[in-house]
Amino acid sequence: MPDVRVVNVSKRFGKVVALDNVSLHIKEHEYFSLLGPSGCGKTTLLRLIAGLIRPDQGEIYIGNRLVNDVPPEERDIGFVFQTFALFPHMNAWNNVTYGPRVKGFDMVKAETIGHEVLEMVKLHERLDAFPNELSGGMMQRIAVARALAAGAKLLLLDEPLGQLDAKVRADLRYEIRRMAKDLELTAIHVTHDQSEAMAISDRIAVMRKGKIIQVGTPNELYMEPASIFVAHFIGESNFLEGYALNSDNEGMLVELRKNVKVHAKRNNINSGQKVVLAVRPEIFSVEKEKKEEENVIPGVVERTTFEGTTIRYEVKLINQDLVVIVKPSMTEKWLKVGEQVFVSFPPEKAHVFLYPERGLKDEISVE
Amino acid sequence: MPKQGAIGALGNLSSKRSAKYGMYLTAVIVLFALIILPPILGIALKWGSIAYVLGRRDLLSRSLIAVQNSFTIALLVSALGVIAGIPLAWVIARSKSKWIKIVDTLADIPFIVPTSVLGYSLLLFWSLPEGLSSLFESSIVSPGWLLIMLLHFTFSYPVIVRVVVGALLDYKREYENAARTLGAPPFVAARTVTFSVIKPSLIAAFILAFARSISETGATFIVAGAFENGPVFIQHMKESLSQGAITQAEYDGATVFTSFMLIIVALLIFLVIRIVGPKLKLPVKKIYPAVEGKLSYTKACLSRNIVTLLVFFLIVLVPSLFVARTAFSAILTDTFAESVSGSGIWGEYWQSLALSYILAGVVTLLNVLIGLPMAILIARKRLGSLFSAVLDLLVNVPLVVPSIALGVSLRGFWKETVAFAPEMLLLIFAHLAITYPYFVKSMSAAVERISIDMEDASRTLGAKPLIVFKTIVLPLTKYSILSGAIMVFTRSVSETGATIAVVSTLKTAPVVLVDWVTHPSQFTASQRGLGSGFLMFFSFLILLALRLAIREKGRY
Numbered sequence: 001m002p003d004v005r006v007v008n009v010s011k012r013f014g015k016v017v018a019l020d021n022v023s024l025h026i027k028e029h030e031y032f033s034l035l036g037p038s039g040c041g042k043t044t045l046l047r048l049i050a051g052l053i054r055p056d057q058g059e060i061y062i063g064n065r066l067v068n069d070v071p072p073e074e075r076d077i078g079f080v081f082q083t084f085a086l087f088p089h090m091n092a093w094n095n096v097t098y099g100p101r102v103k104g105f106d107m108v109k110a111e112t113i114g115h116e117v118l119e120m121v122k123l124h125e126r127l128d129a130f131p132n133e134l135s136g137g138m139m140q141r142i143a144v145a146r147a148l149a150a151g152a153k154l155l156l157l158d159e160p161l162g163q164l165d166a167k168v169r170a171d172l173r174y175e176i177r178r179m180a181k182d183l184e185l186t187a188i189h190v191t192h193d194q195s196e197a198m199a200i201s202d203r204i205a206v207m208r209k210g211k212i213i214q215v216g217t218p219n220e221l222y223m224e225p226a227s228i229f230v231a232h233f234i235g236e237s238n239f240l241e242g243y244a245l246n247s248d249n250e251g252m253l254v255e256l257r258k259n260v261k262v263h264a265k266r267n268n269i270n271s272g273q274k275v276v277l278a279v280r281p282e283i284f285s286v287e288k289e290k291k292e293e294e295n296v297i298p299g300v301v302e303r304t305t306f307e308g309t310t311i312r313y314e315v316k317l318i319n320q321d322l323v324v325i326v327k328p329s330m331t332e333k334w335l336k337v338g339e340q341v342f343v344s345f346p347p348e349k350a351h352v353f354l355y356p357e358r359g360l361k362d363e364i365s366v367e
Numbered sequence: 368m369p370k371q372g373a374i375g376a377l378g379n380l381s382s383k384r385s386a387k388y389g390m391y392l393t394a395v396i397v398l399f400a401l402i403i404l405p406p407i408l409g410i411a412l413k414w415g416s417i418a419y420v421l422g423r424r425d426l427l428s429r430s431l432i433a434v435q436n437s438f439t440i441a442l443l444v445s446a447l448g449v450i451a452g453i454p455l456a457w458v459i460a461r462s463k464s465k466w467i468k469i470v471d472t473l474a475d476i477p478f479i480v481p482t483s484v485l486g487y488s489l490l491l492f493w494s495l496p497e498g499l500s501s502l503f504e505s506s507i508v509s510p511g512w513l514l515i516m517l518l519h520f521t522f523s524y525p526v527i528v529r530v531v532v533g534a535l536l537d538y539k540r541e542y543e544n545a546a547r548t549l550g551a552p553p554f555v556a557a558r559t560v561t562f563s564v565i566k567p568s569l570i571a572a573f574i575l576a577f578a579r580s581i582s583e584t585g586a587t588f589i590v591a592g593a594f595e596n597g598p599v600f601i602q603h604m605k606e607s608l609s610q611g612a613i614t615q616a617e618y619d620g621a622t623v624f625t626s627f628m629l630i631i632v633a634l635l636i637f638l639v640i641r642i643v644g645p646k647l648k649l650p651v652k653k654i655y656p657a658v659e660g661k662l663s664y665t666k667a668c669l670s671r672n673i674v675t676l677l678v679f680f681l682i683v684l685v686p687s688l689f690v691a692r693t694a695f696s697a698i699l700t701d702t703f704a705e706s707v708s709g710s711g712i713w714g715e716y717w718q719s720l721a722l723s724y725i726l727a728g729v730v731t732l733l734n735v736l737i738g739l740p741m742a743i744l745i746a747r748k749r750l751g752s753l754f755s756a757v758l759d760l761l762v763n764v765p766l767v768v769p770s771i772a773l774g775v776s777l778r779g780f781w782k783e784t785v786a787f788a789p790e791m792l793l794l795i796f797a798h799l800a801i802t803y804p805y806f807v808k809s810m811s812a813a814v815e816r817i818s819i820d821m822e823d824a825s826r827t828l829g830a831k832p833l834i835v836f837k838t839i840v841l842p843l844t845k846y847s848i849l850s851g852a853i854m855v856f857t858r859s860v861s862e863t864g865a866t867i868a869v870v871s872t873l874k875t876a877p878v879v880l881v882d883w884v885t886h887p888s889q890f891t892a893s894q895r896g897l898g899s900g901f902l903m904f905f906s907f908l909i910l911l912a913l914r915l916a917i918r919e920k921g922r923y
């Protein structure tokens with residue numbers, strides 16, 4: 001049964017290192033996402049697993065079988081392509097039953113499967129339509145149906161929702177996950193959209209420049225980002241520069257600019273090191289009067305933006321750092337531009353990272 | 368204000384609807400006046416002479432048998448060509464090896480050898496004592512239908528390979544990947560997906576090969592021996608006429624009748640292909656997992672590649688180049704000195720060579736001038752999509768009309784309508800009609816590939832249509848224009864059949880060479896070899912220069 005193991009895999013295209021010594025274990029029945037900015041090597045990794053390209057180094061196992069030398073047609077996979085790649089000269093029905101037919105199933109069985117998967121994607125009435133007669137959403141569902149029909153237990157999806165408009169995309173992502181779960185498949189889903197990955201994945205691998213930089217559940221990645229890049233790429237973070245001081249009961253003491261001292265989550269960074277403090281916008285409390293004792297920084301509201309569900313403030317702190325703070329718009333009183341405020345946050349929800357050698361801008365850039 | 372020169376004024380003019388439609392209208396009128404009507408009217412005008420051939424049973428039955436032979440050979444050769452061309456195209460398109468680039472370039476060689484020279488080269492290789500036959504007691508292949516088939520295979524093959532390679536390179540590889548992930552072995556994926564998707568190109572390759580086989584005259588005549596297909600029959604009639612064996616009226620009748628049959632049957636066949644082609648399903652439903660699986664992997668692939676390359680080298684390439692050997696040995700003889708000094712027969716030879724290249728240059732230039740608006744008209748459906756489709760079909764007419772028949776018709780038409788048309792003009796018109804489809808077809812495909820968004824973007828940025836053309840369309844299609852020009856040039860230099868039919872005093876190089884090769888007693892082997900060699904050598908140089916101008920990106 002298919003779990004997937006990628007062991008020390010590297011792949012170059014000429015001078016470009018698309019994958020640099022990547023290792024990964026995807027468990028059976030897991031809905032797993034590969035997430036990262038475009039060009040980071042997600043597609044390359046997925047195609048390596050599918051056997052469409054071969055690794056320069058390293059091994060790939062599907063269900064304990066070393067598949068490095070196994071051609072794609074013998075890997076027993078389903079692959080949903082970014083552009084869908086529906087065969088233009090075949091109608092929906094022939095597209096969907098292509099897998100069972102080339103695998104040599106008898107006609108009766110192939111047809112039964114065809115009906116089943118078309119039922120599953122709710123496109124039974126369009127089985128005579130050719131790809132150019134279908135909308136994007138329909139093509140996407142046919143593409144999924146076709147990948148499922150071959151009966152594979154490992155489903156690989158390369159930005160399957162990338163070509164669709166926002167509304168359809170939001171609906172379809174849950175549908176794909178539900179189907180994968182109903183059929184007890186192992187699924188690997190490539191996307192550059194962090195909200196999509198967060199919404200549907202059991203676990204996510206965050207990739208950057210050919211490397212996997214963190215693997216975890218959506219929750220873990222959000223709550224405990226292991227790097228500045230992840231803190232920035234998953235959700236949103238404020239980054240404040242400073243120096244690490246000593247740690248005490250309340251956590252690690254960090255000195256921000258202009259001698260402002262705050263506590264953050266405990267860390268094993270040595271005191272004296274230059275660091276970056278990462279705080280998510282919704283972690284801050286912002287009050288007109290000073291209520292807390294610890295971790296309070298005075299500031300002035302510089303701008304407010306109404307975003308529907310939330311309201312977004314930009315606050316200039318007393319030390320001239322600018323932070324973004326997000327609050328629910330219906331349940332809280334709104335602040336006005338120019339108002340004096342006190343900003344605070346719980347130490348255990350603020351993470352400290354070593355200041356990156358190549359600078360903060362470079363570290364969080366997605367190229 | 369931007370500077371208002373002639374370009375500015377033209378630019379403003381190009382915004383006017385009237386100017387634009389005026390240009391398209393001109394293109395359409397030129398198409399009908401010069402390309403489509405002359406061949407058809409030429410036959411219509413001589414229609415009456417058919418009575419003379421109907422009265423001569425012997426000529427009639429010879430003509431009918433010849434026409435039948437033409438189509439049998441064309442069908443067989445094009446089918447074999449496509450079957451044999453596909454694997455080489457596949458190897459060229461898919462191999463990552465650097466060596467394959469060399470094979471790719473070599474594949475063009477039979478295309479750049481003027482067909483009459485090609486015919487002579489094949490004759491030497493397969494039949495004459497100097498060639499392969501020297502290894503055996505007698506000729507391997509005597510002149511006749513088999514040698515004609517070998518010849519037609521040889522000159523169809525590069526065109527087929529070129530078309531299929533282009534299609535494979537443009538083809539979205541993702542379809543094949545999708546088939547593989549669904550469980551199809553490579554052979555099955557190629558058969559059920561790749562070749563089904565590029566089927567239009569396979570049909571186009573078949574049609575090009577077919578039309579060429581029907582229409583080729585010069586080289587076919589050289590290797591035909593006593594065998595007659597349509598064009599060879601017309602050529603024989605011409606000789607009979609000059610020997611006084613038949614009357615002018617009988618000659619006209621035989622020619623018009625044979626041409627008419629060739630045109631009508633060819634058009635019918637193309638019509639059938641056009642109707643049946645899109646519905647023709649490659650067998651995608653039936654799949655034989657066990658057998659086809661075996662055909663897919665290393666051993667089968669390796670032997671397929673070896674056979675493919677062997678066929679290419681032994682049947683196509685070596686026989687095409689064989690004539691060069693005689694030319695090389697001739698360099699060491701007096702013949703070479705004679706030829707360079709231009710004495711004796713060589714004076715006429717050099718004149719004909721110069722005429723060939725001047726003619727090809729003029730025809731190429733004219734094609735660019737009058738073919739480009741037509742290509743844009745077709746690609747951009749400027750006058751409605753139905754009209755564009757009709758034009759697209761009509762442009763093919765000269766392609767399906769056998770070139771010797773075309774020459775005969777053109778001669779008839781221009782002689783009757785413009786009584787004192789100089790022969791040079793006839794030559795230009797004939798070559799223009801023959802080459803026009805090649806240029807327009809390749810250009811309209813290229814224009815079609817430019818996303819219309821890009822043109823629109825340029826318009827929204829404020830560019831006038833003419834400027835859009837100059838800054839967007841021209842740069843993006845410049846390689847296609849060059850490669851279209853190369854096809855036109857090559858075709859014109861190698862054209863024999865129509866030329867023979869059109870002219871009586873002017874002689875192009877292929878005409879002279881056909882004369883030399885068909886009268887072996889009057890010319891020596893080294894003269895023939897050297898004559899062919901010079902034509903090949905200079906054509907090769909010109910093409911090489913053009914190729915260098917195109918560099919890497921130009922594929923034709």
Ligand SMILES: Nc1ncnc2c1ncn2[C@@H]1O[C@H](COP(=O)(O)OP(=O)(O)O)[C@@H](O)[C@H]1O
Pocket residue numbers: 013014016017018036037038039040041042043044045
């Ligand atoms: N076939 C290829 N040839 C050359 N470079 C490639 C090829 N495929 C991918 N690359 C390069 O490898 C890197 C990773 O690409 P890819 O895996 O497609 O990224 P992603 O899917 O994350 O956007 C990119 O820099 C890309 O340009």
Ligand SMILES: [Mg+2]
Pocket residue numbers: 039042043044159
């Ligand atoms: Mg990608």
